[in-house]
Amino acid sequence: MQQFVNVTLTGLISGSVYAAFALALVLIWRSTRIVNFAQGSMAAATSFIALALIQSGWSYWLALVVALVSGFVLGAVVERVVIRPVEGGPELNAVIVTLGLFIAFQALIAIVYGSSFESFPAPFGLRGFSIGDTTIALTPNSLYVLGAVVVTMVGLIALFRFTRVGLAMRASAFGQEVARLLGVRVGRMLTLGWALAAVVGSLSGLLIAGGGLVWPAYMDALIVFGFVAAVLGGLDSPVGAVVGGLSIGLALAYVSAYIDPALVNLAALVILMVVLLVRPGGLFASSTARRA
């Protein structure tokens, strides 16, 4: 029983990070119909920037801010320079471009920082709280992770619901031409969308890194989990991404605890296949069924 509770808690915490990552994918998918496979590498790049700053004596929080800002800039630059030429073109081309970015960024990190495993500090304690005389798998740091994800989501909802920029972004995602006719600078909105998504992606990269090890490819698994979560939620729906992320987190935690940690990635594959075959539109698809 105690193990079950602990596994569930671990699953929910990592699930919340997957949810944030899936949200970043959904943000980009909604505006440009591109799945950004480079998201993981971009997030890894900003985490390594943060790590370098922390190692040179900066505080965690300052490094976090710098990493998020550099994520914003990176996302905007990538969209303007590399993605814009293939936007609206054949879908395969965009996929290949993001894959190219994915491997290029990952290799670049390894060239600059080396391929060794580095430990990434956590801002809060990693000792679980105790209830009575048992220690549960809920640590101050995991509360911070959960809090950061919730704050980000509330912030995004507020941005999209209550601000003019959010309205313009939704408009350009909904109908580019109409939005353009009504005076929305669609190009800028797309850039902003990518930049925001990169910030959210970077944040999830930093959250998953906290208290663990990082290496250039440490986000490889996360891009798969994030993608599975996003597809589970229908790729189009932010709420779906969150629910998908939490479910994936739980499912993988149970697989890891009760079957074998080596099978976690394979379990993600199985879940993805089942979802795509049984309900390709995802659990929360808002639009009509996609033509497979």
Place this chain on the structure above:
Amino acid sequence: MSQPQDTTATSSGEMSSESPTESTAAANAPSAGASTGRSLLPSNTLLRHLLVLLLCAVVAVVLLESTDQFTNSQLAQLSYYAIAAGGLTVLTGLNGQISLGHGALMAVGAYTTALFLEAEEPLPLPVVLLVAVLLTTLVGALVGVAAARLHGPYLAGATLALAVGLPGLALYFREWLGGEQGLRVRAPRAPEAFDGFIGFVSGNPASNTKWLAYLGAICLLITFFLLANLARSRVGRTWRAVRDQEVAAELAGIDLGAWRVLAFVVSAACAGLGGAVLALVVRLAAPSGFTLVLSLALLTAIVIGGLGSLFGALLGSALLVFLPPFVTDLGADLGLNNTEAAQLAPFVYGVVLVVVMIFAPAGVVGSVRLRWRTWRARRAASAAGRA
């Protein structure tokens, strides 16, 4: 692959750049060269491919005998990349389905080969290779059935999950598949006849490296011969129809799903053979050999060569073999240490993928062919103007 796919179609090499009407014409007159009567090659497709096969075999022997041991092993490497890339280019270029899972499929072939050669009295090598191909085909069929319903980013994500997930099996079945260390492969010795053959052709010593290089070359030639015939046949035309005009193909009575599965199966078979040759050449089947980088390297090879072109896949594979030592040396000269310099190759792959897709989505072969056609059309137009 609905309407947006069309643009790739018009820009990705000869097999792809044919509009539906042209490809029926192409079925009757297999190549532009043959129809104008200027080509020396016979007009019968099978005969022409056989002739090319023979030529390539001669070139391969000359190449392998005139180069040293190290280059021989590099050529062996080239052969397994090219076998897998050839399968991938048929899938992506002809049928329009992307796969990031070919690295994992190669792993299936490699592990099968390793397991079968481990036996006390292993089966003859061709049988082992065949079993590896069959088993990978089976896995490919399973993946293909799922993949047939997907497209673009969905397919990329699903096969990405395959590439990341499948190596987990090697860790789960530690005792059987060797876990992180993997399995050592006992490459069989060269037969007596091979020594005789080498002695007859060049008088070079017939080393084991040479034997493996020949083995790779033979597998490569057979694979490419079969693929070239397939691409030129009814099967290839149907794949192109499925890729370019889903609705029209369906109206013409083509079962889209079945043909997509078939493309995946053929492609997986190639990946399996590639993996089997890899296991023999590298003499190791371990999870670290089949990372996502391998899948992406294969993708780079076919993108830079030109999607859908077998020659392009060969060119791209040559790049995968000969580029890493070159850039690694370059990196060492620039003061990078070994592990850092080793990462330059994947970095170049990534940059190449992005740059090619933005500036020349047809790849090397496609772009050259496009230039050549434009030039010929212009010359024909000006000749007509003079007349």
